[in-house]
Amino acid sequence: xxxxxxxxxxxxxxxxxxxxxxxxxxxxxxxxxxxxxxxxxxxxxxxxxxxxxxxxxxxxxxxxxxxxxxxxxxxxxxxxxxxxxxxxxxxxxxxxxxxxxxxxxxxxxxxxxxxxxxxxxxxxxxxxxxxxxxxxxxxxxxxxxxxxxxxxxxxxxxxxxxxxxxxxxxxxxxxxxxxxxxxxxxxxxxxxxxxxxxxxxxxxxxxxxxxxxxxxxxxxxxxxxxxxxxxxxxxxxxxxxxxxxxxxxxxxxxxxxxxxxxxxxxxxxxxxxxxxxxxxxxxxxxxxxxxxxxxxxxxxxxxxxxxxxxxxxxxxxxxxxxxxxxxxxxxxxxxxxxxxxxxxxxxxxxxxxxxxxxxxxxxxxxxxxxxxxxxxxxxxxxxxxxxxxxxxxxxxxxxxxxxxxxxxxxxxxxxxxxxxxxxxxxxxxxxxxxxxxxxxxxxxxxxxxxxxxxxxxxxxxxxxxxxxxxxxxxxxxxxxxxxxxxxxxxxxxxxxxxxxxxxxxxxxxxxxxxxxxxxxxxxxxxxxxxxxxxxxxxxxxxxxxxxxxxxxxxxxxxxxxxxxxxxxxxxxxxxxxxxxxxxxxxxxxxxxxxxxxxxxxxxxxxxxxxxxxxxxxxxxxxxxxxxxxxxxxxxxxxxxxxxxxxxxxxxxxxxxxxxxxxxxxxxxxxxxxxxxxxxxxxxxxxxxxxxxxxxxxxxxxxxxxxxxxxxxxxxxxxxxxx
Numbered sequence: 001x002x003x004x005x006x007x008x009x010x011x012x013x014x015x016x017x018x019x020x021x022x023x024x025x026x027x028x029x030x031x032x033x034x035x036x037x038x039x040x041x042x043x044x045x046x047x048x049x050x051x052x053x054x055x056x057x058x059x060x061x062x063x064x065x066x067x068x069x070x071x072x073x074x075x076x077x078x079x080x081x082x083x084x085x086x087x088x089x090x091x092x093x094x095x096x097x098x099x100x101x102x103x104x105x106x107x108x109x110x111x112x113x114x115x116x117x118x119x120x121x122x123x124x125x126x127x128x129x130x131x132x133x134x135x136x137x138x139x140x141x142x143x144x145x146x147x148x149x150x151x152x153x154x155x156x157x158x159x160x161x162x163x164x165x166x167x168x169x170x171x172x173x174x175x176x177x178x179x180x181x182x183x184x185x186x187x188x189x190x191x192x193x194x195x196x197x198x199x200x201x202x203x204x205x206x207x208x209x210x211x212x213x214x215x216x217x218x219x220x221x222x223x224x225x226x227x228x229x230x231x232x233x234x235x236x237x238x239x240x241x242x243x244x245x246x247x248x249x250x251x252x253x254x255x256x257x258x259x260x261x262x263x264x265x266x267x268x269x270x271x272x273x274x275x276x277x278x279x280x281x282x283x284x285x286x287x288x289x290x291x292x293x294x295x296x297x298x299x300x301x302x303x304x305x306x307x308x309x310x311x312x313x314x315x316x317x318x319x320x321x322x323x324x325x326x327x328x329x330x331x332x333x334x335x336x337x338x339x340x341x342x343x344x345x346x347x348x349x350x351x352x353x354x355x356x357x358x359x360x361x362x363x364x365x366x367x368x369x370x371x372x373x374x375x376x377x378x379x380x381x382x383x384x385x386x387x388x389x390x391x392x393x394x395x396x397x398x399x400x401x402x403x404x405x406x407x408x409x410x411x412x413x414x415x416x417x418x419x420x421x422x423x424x425x426x427x428x429x430x431x432x433x434x435x436x437x438x439x440x441x442x443x444x445x446x447x448x449x450x451x452x453x454x455x456x457x458x459x460x461x462x463x464x465x466x467x468x469x470x471x472x473x474x475x476x477x478x479x480x481x482x483x484x485x486x487x488x489x490x491x492x493x494x495x496x497x498x499x500x501x502x503x504x505x506x507x508x509x510x511x512x513x514x515x516x517x518x519x520x521x522x523x524x525x526x527x528x529x530x531x532x533x534x535x536x537x538x539x540x541x542x543x544x545x546x547x548x549x550x551x552x553x554x555x556x557x558x559x560x561x562x563x564x565x566x567x568x569x570x571x572x573x574x575x576x577x578x579x580x581x582x583x584x585x586x587x588x589x590x591x592x593x594x595x596x597x598x599x600x601x602x603x604x605x606x607x608x609x610x611x612x613x614x615x616x617x618x619x620x621x622x623x624x625x626x627x628x629x630x631x632x633x634x635x636x637x638x639x640x641x642x643x644x645x646x647x648x649x650x651x652x653x654x655x656x657x658x659x660x661x662x663x664x665x666x667x668x669x670x671x672x673x674x675x676x677x678x679x680x681x682x683x684x685x686x687x688x689x690x691x692x693x694x695x696x697x698x699x700x701x702x703x704x705x706x707x708x709x710x711x712x713x714x715x716x717x718x719x720x721x722x
Contacts, residue, residue: 026342037066043165044070047142048110051162052133054155055146056119057169058292058306059243060207063146066172067114074112076142079104082116083125092124101132110140119290121148127152134158150292169294173204182206186213194226201229201307205292207243208308211236231311240312248291255282256291256305260313261328261351263344264296265303272335273328326352333357344383355389355396364393366402367470371509373549375406394420397440405442406551417442441474450631451593455482473502473510480514481593484521487634492521509552512541516559520601523559524638528566535563539576554583555594558601565608568669572661577605596625596635603642607649608719610660616646648716660719661702667694672711672720 044066047053055063065513071078079100083093097115115132118126128144130152133143144471145151151166158164174182179202180195190198202208215235219225231237238266259270259279267280283303286293292306305313317325329352342365349358362381368380382390382400390396397420404412417439440457458479465471476499481491496514503511515538522531538558542553561576584598603618619642626635660668670680681691695707704710714720 016359035708037062037174039175040066040167040172041073043167044593045074047112047165048076049163050142050165051139052130052155052158052164052325053142053144054164054166055144055153055172056150056166057172058148058205058290060205060239061169062206063172064116065455067116067144067146068335071112071114076112078112078114080116081116081129083118083120087309092126097125097129097132101136104141105136105138107138107141110142111136112142114144114145114146116146117148117164118145118151119149123147123152129154130158150288158505169205172206173206174199174206174209179204180210182209183213186217188213188216188222190222190226197226198229203306205306205308207239208236208306211239231308231313232315236250237312237315240309244292244309246292248289252282252286252291256293257313257317258324258328259315260305260310261325261348263304265293265305266301269332269335275331282592288649326354326407328352330354330357333361337361343377350381350384355385355393358385359395359399360391361432362399364377364470366399367474368507368509369509370402370406371474371513371549371552372545372547373509373552375403375549379403390416392421392423394424397423398442401442406549413442413485438471440469441478449480451485451629452631454593455486457481470502470506473499473507473514476502477510477514477517480517481597484517485629485632485635486494487591487637488523489521489634493518508541508545509547509549512538512547513552514554515541516556517597517609518599520559523562523601523604523616524564524641528563532563532567535560550583551594554580555598555601558584558605559597561605562601562608565605568666570609570665571624573609577602577609592625592628593632593635596622596629596632596639599625600638600642603646607642607645608651610665610719612649612659615642615649619643619646649719660698663690664694664698664701665719667691668698668710668714668720671695671698671707671714 031396044053055066057063059266067080071080081093081096081100100113113129115126115129118129129143129145133601137143145155155164158340176192176195176199179199180190180192183190183195183198198209198212202212211233212229215229215233216222216225218235222487230309231240248256255270255274258274259265260270262273265283267283268282270279271277279381280301283293284300287295287300287303292309293303294306296302296304317328329348333340333345333348333352333354336342342361346358346361346365349355350360358381362378366378378399382396382403382564385396388690390400397416401413401416401420402525404410404416405647420439438461440460456474462472462479463474465475478494478627480492482494483489483495496518499514500511500518503509503514509578519531519534519538522528522534540557541547542556547553557576557580561573561580564576565573580598580602583600584595603615603622606612607615619639620643623639626632626639666682666684670683675683676693678688679694681688684691695710698714699705699707699710702710702713704713711720
C-alpha cells in the first residue's frame with residue numbers, strides 16, 4: 001500500500017464520484033463498501049459552527065466512505081491528513097499536519113481539517129492535532145478526528161470549551177431501512193422479519209451486514225441461513241480475525257476469548273471467572289481501543305462485546321479448550337448464584353454441561369417461576385438440557401411435570417412424575433428431596449379425589465421440606481384450600497395466612513392466591529367488608545408485580561369481580577369478570593377445586609351484576625367441578641346457596657321487562673340510605689330527574705311499588721347486602 005500523501009486541499013464542488021486520496025486502510029474482504037448515508041452527511045454538513053468532530057468506531061462502520069462523500073460535497077475547503085494503519089507513519093504524518101496547520105493558521109474563511117486514522121500510534125497523533133488546533137487554528141476551522149479508538153484524553157477538557165459533534169458506533173450503525181436497502185441492492189430478497197434478525201445479530205454494523213450478504217449468498221435456503229447466521233460463520237470469523245483482532249496483543253486476545261462465555265462484562269465478574277485481579281483496568285483500556293467493546297454505563301465499569309465477536313470467540317474457545325470452557329462456565333455459575341442472579345447461573349450451568357447443578361438451581365426457582373407466569377422460562381431451560389438428561393434427574397423431571405401442569409397437560413404431568421420416580425430409584429432419599437416434596441403435591445393437584453387427600457398430601461410434603469424451602473408456601477396454600485373445602489374455616493384461615501407470610505418473601509403469586517382464598521371464604525360466609533379488603537390486596541399484588549400467569553390471575557380476578565360487584569363497583573367488576581372468564585374458559589380443569597371455586601366466584605359476581613343467565617350457567621359449571629370432590633361438603637353448600645340466590649332472582653327480578661342496567665345498579669346501591677333523590681344525584685353527579693327515572697325503573701324491574709319494597713326485594717335476591 002502506498003504511504004500517506006502530502007496534505008490535500010479538496011475544493012468545493014468536486015463530483016461525489018471523484019476518488020479521495022485518503023482511503024488508506026486495506027479494503028475488507030467483502031464486496032463494495034457501504035455507501036454514505038444521507039442522515040449522517042446532513043449532520044456533518046451542519047458543522048459550520050462546530051470546532052471539532054470525532055468519528056469513533058471499530059473497522060467497518062463506513063467512516064472513511066463517509067468522510068470521502070462529505071469532502072466531495074462540502075462547500076468549505078477540506079484539508080485531509082491521513083496516516084494509514086501503521087504506527088511508524090506518525091512521524092511522517094506529523095510534517096504533513098504541521099504544513100496543513102501552517103496553511104490554515106491565517107485562514108479567514110471557514111475550512112475543515114480531517115485527520116484520518118487518528119488513533120494510530122496510541123492516539124499520539126490525535127493529541128498533536130488537538131493541541132495544534134487549540135493553540136494555532138482559528139475558530140472558523142473545524143477539526144475532524146476519525147479513528148477506531150476513543151479520542152485522546154485532552155478531548156475531554158475541550159468538550160466543555162468547544163462546540164463539538166461526536167459520532168460513535170451507535171450513530172454510524174445502519175438503520176433497519178438502510179440495511180434493507182443494502183440487502184436488496186445485493187439481490188437478496190428478505191422480508192422485514194429476516195432483516196430485523198440480521199440487524200439484531202449485527203447491531204447495524206455495516207461490514208457485518210455486508211458479510212451477512214456474502215454468507216447468505218453462498219447458501220440455498222435463505223430462511224435457514226438467516227436463522228443460523230452469526231460470528232462463527234467462516235466468512236465473518238475470517239474478517240474478524242484479520243481486520244478487528246489481528247493487532248491485539250496475545251494476552252488481551254486471551255482475555256477476550258475467555259470472557260466471551262459471559263454476556264455482560266465487569267471487573268468483578270471477569271476477576272472471578274478468570275481468577276485474576278486487574279480485569280477492571282483491562283476492560284477500561286480495551287473499551288477505548290479499536291476492539292468493538294462498548295461500555296454500557298457512563299462510568300465505564302460495565303461492558304459488552306459485539307455479538308458477532310462473541311460468537312466467533314466462543315467457537316474458538318470451544319474448539320481449542322473445551323475443558324477450560326467448562327471450568328469458566330462453572331466459575332461463572334458460582335459467581336452469579338452468589339450474586340443472586342439465579343437465571344444467569346442456570347444458563348452457565350447448562351452451557352457448561354453441569355446438569356446436576358442446573359437441576360438444583362432450577363428446582364429452587366421452579367415454584368416461583370410456575371406461579372409468577374414464567375413457566376416458559378423453565379420450559380426453555382429444559383429444552384436446552386434435552387429430554388434424555390431431564391429424565392435422568394428427579395428435580396428436572398419434576399420441573400418438567402410442573403411446566404406441564406401450567407399447560408394443563410395431564411398426560412405429560414403423569415409422564416414426568418413417573419420419570420422422576422424411576423430416576424430417584426427404589427430407595428427414598430429423604431432429607432427434603434424433590435421427590436419427597438413435589439410428587440405428593442403434583443398428585444394432589446391433578447388427580448381427581450377428595451379434599452382430605454389433598455390435605456394429607458400437603459401434610460406429607462410439608463414434613464419432607466426444610467424450613468426455608470419456598471415449596472412450604474405452596475403447601476400452605478393447598479392445605480388451606482383443602483380445609484376450606486372440608487368446612488374447617490379456622491384451620492383454612494391459619495394455613496392461608498401462613499401462606500401469605502411465606503409467599504410475601506419469595507413467592508408473591510402464592511401470596512396473592514392465599515389472599516384471594518381468604519377473600520372468597522369471607523365473602524361466601526357473609527363477611528363482605530373483610531372479603532373486599534382481602535380481594536383488593538390480592539388484585540393489587542398481581543398488578544403491582546405484573547403477574548400474568550393464567551392460573552394465578554384468573555382466580556384472583558374472579559374473586560375480585562365478586563368483591564367489587566358486592567361493593568357496587570360495577571364497571572371494575574365487569575372488567576374482572578371478562579378477564580377471568582377468558583382465562584378460566586381457555587384452561588382444562590386439571591384441578592377441580594380451582595375450577596369450581598373460580599366459577600362460583602364469577603357466578604356470585606354475575607348475580608350481583610343482575611345477569612342471572614350467566615350466573616346460573618357458571619353455577620352449573622362450578623357444580624360439575626365440585627362433583628369430582630366427593631367430600632367437599634362446604635363447597636357444595638356454597639354452590640347450593642348460589643343456586644338458591646339465582647332461583648330467587650329469576651323468579652322475582654326477571655319478572656319485569658329486563659335486568660338492571662349499570663346506571664340502575666348505581667342508584668340501587670343508595671336506596672337503603674336516607675339520602676334523598678337530590679342528594680343521590682349529587683353523589684352520582686347527575687340530575688335529580690335522572691335519579692328519579694332510574695329509581696322508578698328499579699321499582700318496576702323488581703316488581704316493587706315503593707323504595708322500601710325495592711330494597712327488600714333486592715336484598716332477597718342477593719343484589720343488596722342484608
